[in-house]
Amino acid sequence: MPPGECQVWWARPLTGAGPDPSVLDPIERGRAEAYRKNEDRARFTVAASLLRLVAGAHLGVEPRALPISRACPDCDRPHGRPTLPADGWECSVSHSGDRVAVAIGRTGPLGVDVEEITDRPDVRDLVLAPDQDGELVTYWVRKEAVLKATGEGLRVALTEVVVTSPDDPPALVRAHRADLPARTTLRTLQPGDGYRACLAALDTPGLVVTELSAG
DSSP states (O other): OOTTEEEEEEEOTTTSOOOOGGGOOHHHHHHHHHOSSHHHHHHHHHHHHHHHHHHHHHHTOOGGGOOOBOOOSSSSSSOSOOBOSSTTOEEEEEEETTEEEEEEESSSSEEEEEEEOOOOGGGHHHHOOTTOOSOHHHHHHHHHHHHHHHTOGGGSOGGGOEEOOTTSOOOEEEOSSTTHHHHEEEEEOOOOTTEEEEEEEESOTTOEEEEEEOO
16 A cells, blocks of 8 residues: 555454454454444454554465554553554544444554434433534544544544534644644545544645445
8 A cells, every 4th residue: 555545444343254253353353342333343342453464465474473562551451543553553442333344554643533413402402513504423423533543532522623514525624733724634435324534644745545345
């Protein structure tokens, strides 16, 4: 994959066949078994397996042997953003409903987010800045993709991240850090009916994105 390019792989964990879960390492299998709901277990298993298979193919490493770190910056639990063992390669994972997205590329830090479109009036004030109006979920995925790319996640309030309206091309307008708008590139993704998704990349102005199906 050339520098500046990114692949986003899509899978359907609840209705699709899914990748081979035997590639998971012991920590990942433990996390999967800890989920009480079958659908949550399926989403995690498919996402972790797909990341291993795709990253292993790009890096020339057997998927089962690929050391993927998920070290949390705030505690010792392995539930942080995934990190690949190769300089210049970035990845990000997201899942919601019957969608899993795995992004991998030779880019700056990546953040991908997919959300099922649901009526959530209770969270509008937690997502939208005072001057924002329109479809909640589109704002949501754009903002969360940015914060996943920075590695800050929900440690930063979504209301501090201001993006363009859903009717406009995706872009970061202003944020809690003054340097971010100039460094951030956003791309709208196509997860299918009933979902919205967005990809964010830092320091990759000529970002090229290819979307692929894992079946």
